[in-house]
Structures are given as C-alpha cells and as structure tokens.
Amino acid sequence: PWQRDSKDISKGVIEARFVHVFVLGILFTGTKDLLKSQVIAADFTIKTVGLWEIYSGLVLLAALLFRPHNLPVLVLSLLIQTLMTKFIWKPLRHDAAEITIMHYWFGQAFFYFQGNSNNIATVDVSAGFVGLDTYMEVPAAFLTAFATFAGPVLWASHLVSFLSSETRSGSALSHACFCYALTCSFPVSAYIILVTSLRHHLFIWSVFSPKLLYEGMHVLITAAICVFFTAMDQTNTKS
Structure with a gap:
C-alpha cells in the first residue's frame, strides 16, 4: 500500500540533505558578510x-x-518577533x-511551548537523525541540541540582529550581553x-538531576550566545 508504480516512497533523507546544504549556504554567506564587515569597517x-x-x-x-x-509554534514565534x-521596540x-x-x-x-520540560523523556532525539542514514555522533548531538533549545537560540539571534541594525554603538551589545548572562545566572544559581x-533527597536522580542537566546545557548555550555578542561588540568597536 505504500508503493506507487513499483517505486518506494522517499524517506525524505535526500530532501532533508538538500535543505541542510541550503542552510549551510545561507550561514556561510552570512558569516562571509560578517567577516567582510571586519575589513570594511565603514x-x-x-x-x-x-x-x-x-x-x-x-x-x-x-x-x-x-x-x-x-511548526505553528515557530510561525507564532516569528509573528510575535x-x-x-x-x-513596541522600535516606536x-x-x-x-x-x-x-x-x-x-x-x-x-x-522552549516550553515546543513541548520541552524538565524531563529527559521530552527530548526529541529524532531531530538528530533528520537527513542521516546512520548514526553519527557529532551531527546528531548538534541537531538534537539545536532542536531542543531552538526557542532561546532563535530569540537570542533575533536580539543580536535587532540591536545591531538599530544602533551602531557597541555599548548596546555589551549591555545586552551582560543583561542576558545575568538573567540566566539567577535561576541557575538558585537551582x-x-x-x-x-542532595540526600529520595528523588535527587529522578527529579532534580534532569533539571540540573537542562540548566547546565542552557548555561553552555548562553555562554556561546555571549561569545557571539562579544564578537559583534568588537566589530562595532572597530567600526
């Protein structure tokens, strides 16, 4: 029943790989423009x-x-942005x-609208195999992490893009980096x-440790975001 004209229906691997290549092309073009802005500071x-x-x-x-x-959650996120x-932000x-x-x-x-929670069971590991025929550790880990924390990453990327387009002073990005790191540090420190x-509680491994793992991963992503903020701040300072 899943065959038509004696041909198997595509699993979507080739199509997904095409999108991966397209995404890499867009990211490469954006990175090239950022590097070019380092040379042409004006x-x-x-x-x-x-x-x-x-x-x-x-x-x-x-x-x-x-x-x-x-996907409607992603569309709603873009619409809200x-x-x-x-x-609001511009006027x-x-x-x-x-x-x-x-x-x-x-x-x-x-992050929670996507269906994530403090439970490891809610991590969608299937996202790590989109476009892959076999298990490859590095791509699978990266894709799974990005799919899980896509909400914070996309909003942080929009923040950098918005602040860079609205102001030419480096103080805005440095201030934003400090506020972002400080806002993230409060719940992590409290937890x-x-x-x-x-630590001697009965549910330390079943309840508390998964949340701690989420927070640790969130700290790593926040650190990467702050590094990106700092890089853009250095670009603004040079310009």
Missing part, C-alpha cells in the same frame, strides 16, 4: 545583512527539525536591557543551591 549595512542571513538560516533549520505539530519589533525605543530581558523570557517561553541542599 560599511555598516554588510554586517546587518550578514546577521539577518544567519538568523534566517537558523529559522530554516528549525523548520526542518521541528515536528509538524510544532515581527509585531514586537514593529509596534517606544526601549533600552537594551529591557529588550534583552524580553527576548530572554520569550525564548524561555517558546544549584537547591540541589546542593537537597
């Missing part, structure tokens, strides 16, 4: 275009990895700290203290 437009290209590539990758029922940018001219906190909490909200005090 041309501010090149860096802005490069950042939006990287953001677009990440959105396309998320659309590929998400399950069909999560567009509406907030057009009607009201919020400072970098306020915009950063809003981006952080929207990213956290969409570490809580886990340490309850």
Whole structure:
C-alpha cells in the first residue's frame, strides 16, 4: 500500500540533505558578510545583512527539525518577533536591557511551548537523525541540541540582529550581553543551591538531576550566545 508504480516512497533523507546544504549556504554567506564587515569597517549595512542571513538560516533549520505539530509554534514565534519589533521596540525605543530581558523570557517561553520540560523523556532525539542514514555522533548531538533549545537560540539571534541594525554603538551589545548572562545566572544559581541542599533527597536522580542537566546545557548555550555578542561588540568597536 505504500508503493506507487513499483517505486518506494522517499524517506525524505535526500530532501532533508538538500535543505541542510541550503542552510549551510545561507550561514556561510552570512558569516562571509560578517567577516567582510571586519575589513570594511565603514560599511555598516554588510554586517546587518550578514546577521539577518544567519538568523534566517537558523529559522530554516528549525523548520526542518521541528515536528509538524510544532511548526505553528515557530510561525507564532516569528509573528510575535515581527509585531514586537514593529509596534513596541522600535516606536517606544526601549533600552537594551529591557529588550534583552524580553527576548530572554520569550525564548524561555517558546522552549516550553515546543513541548520541552524538565524531563529527559521530552527530548526529541529524532531531530538528530533528520537527513542521516546512520548514526553519527557529532551531527546528531548538534541537531538534537539545536532542536531542543531552538526557542532561546532563535530569540537570542533575533536580539543580536535587532540591536545591531538599530544602533551602531557597541555599548548596546555589551549591555545586552551582560543583561542576558545575568538573567540566566539567577535561576541557575538558585537551582544549584537547591540541589546542593537537597542532595540526600529520595528523588535527587529522578527529579532534580534532569533539571540540573537542562540548566547546565542552557548555561553552555548562553555562554556561546555571549561569545557571539562579544564578537559583534568588537566589530562595532572597530567600526
């Protein structure tokens, strides 16, 4: 019943690989524009275009990895970003700290809107095999991590792109980096203290340790985001 004209229906691996190549092309183009902006310091437009290209590539990758029922969540996220940018952040001219906190909490909200929780069982490991015929550790781990934390990553990428396009001063990005790291550090610090005090609890491995693993991964992603913030801040300083 799953055959038509004696031909097997495609599993989608070839199509997914085509999208992977397309995403890599977009990310490569965006990275090239960012590197070009380092050389041509006076041309501010090149860096802005490069950042939006990287953001677009990440959105396309998320659309590929998400399950069909999560695609409306991605569309809703993009719609909220567009509406907030057009009607709130640009007209009201919020400072970098306020915009950063809003981006952080929207990213956290969409992390849970995807169906994630503090339980390891909610991690969609099938995202790590999109476009792969066999198990390969590095691509599978990267794709699974990105699919799991796509909400915070996309909102952080939008934050960098928005701040870079709206202001040419490096102070906005450095301030945003500090606020983003500080906002992330509060729940992590509180949870570490809580886990340490309850280390002899009966459910330490079944309840507390999965949440600690999520928080540890979130800290790593936040560190990578802050490195990206710092790199963009250095670019603004040179320009």
